[in-house]
Amino acid sequence: YSSKDNTWEPSSAVTNAEELVKQYWNTHGGLEERDKLLGKKRSVTAKKEITPLKRQRQDSPETTIKRMKTADTTSNHEQNTQKNKEEEEKIESVSETHSPLMKPEETKVEEVKEQIPKDTKPEKQDIETSAAKQVASAEEEYSDDYEEDDIVTDPDYRRDWDWTKDIDSLIKVQRGRKRELEALIRWKDGVLALYTTASIKQKCPKLMDFSNLFSVKDKVVLVTGGSRGIGEMIATGFVSAGAKVYITSRSADVCYKVAKELTAKGPGQCIAIPADLQRIDEIKRLVAEISKAEDHLDVLVNNAGANWNESFDKFPDEAFEKVMNLNLKRIFTLTQACLPLLTAKAAPDNTSSVINIGSIDGERSPPQETYAYSASKGGLHHMSRHMAGKLGRRNVRVNVVAPGAFQSKMMKATLDKFHKQIVASIPAGRIGSPEDIAGTCIYLSSRAGQYTNGATITVDGAALAASRM
8 A cells, every 4th residue: 555655565554454445435435335336235234343354273173072062152052062072972982992003183083073063163253244244154164364463474475576675574465355455455546446465466457447448538638730641640549539639730721620620520629729839939829728728738749840851962051950949849848838737637547648759760860861850850759768757757758659651741752752662661561551650649648558658669560670670
């Protein structure tokens, strides 16, 4: 169970188990919600404090008979006492006549097992809840008690988890005894689930809910350069998945047109905010307009960019100024400006996502003479890793999606001229589709991608891998 500094304290979780369970349900719908989720009907006695159920140790036959003689204080006490005396006499008779080759104790034990009434069971601790009764009904065998101070002596138990490497002892928790307690220990944030402590040692849960794993429904998303090319593909994917998407473009007419078309398709919504992201004042205006309508931002997709292709001898200085400014510098500026919105509702189990659209040309030397573009994408990849390490502590993840060949305005001239050669160089045998790039961004924005941070994901049909062979 997590402490204030978000570290695990398994010992205290077990020691304070009852209090933790009460605190959880006090803030999560009360006992009625508990009954609904666990599928159990609560009896009147369930309002009492829940006490752990302990198993009785298995006694020897002689001790069992002795307890049977003295424990029964009901009206038929004399009858049971007489019955026990007769059983003792039978045991003595058997022990006197056993074979010299057999141990007396073995003969005695076997005879006692046959003589003990089938309906006789060791006394059990009073069960105060219906839930505990259900557990007790399944316990037909005897085993040693598990006390709260029992420790795990196996030196390799959970030792491959970083958070346990300095722990000297761990408290045992019996599986099947308290499902709520097991759930609290399994998940540090106290989320009730059908997981047991055995699953922890196996490093995998018994059950997993996949129904919303990739959902981005109702998330608030900003896609820069979202009116065409890869940006439009990404925006279309988010709107189709039920998100509320803001798109930007320098061309106001195109921006509004695309937003209207995407909203009509639904089921999500698309809103256009034309802006020239090369200018700081335009970035500030963009963020201000979004802040008027939204109190947070779940996803920022930095897609807007520029390219310049010219021979080395003629490559101009202004190419670096334009390309590096938009492809690298202003991505930092916009992310910085959006940070208050990104952190507004972010949490450890619901982080915000910054997706920087890079390029495989940031990972290789391309055949085209796009010196500024390649440099800007290489710089973006490294800057994104740097940002991920810092912003991750503020519940904001930063990742790079590095696409290969896609049908976009930036790639149009190249594809028109070298389409066959480009396709032949891609092991997948085709260029990228809208589903390829949109699906990757949706993954990084959903619960499925919550633990992915600081990564550069290539979406290129293995073109980069093939170029290095």
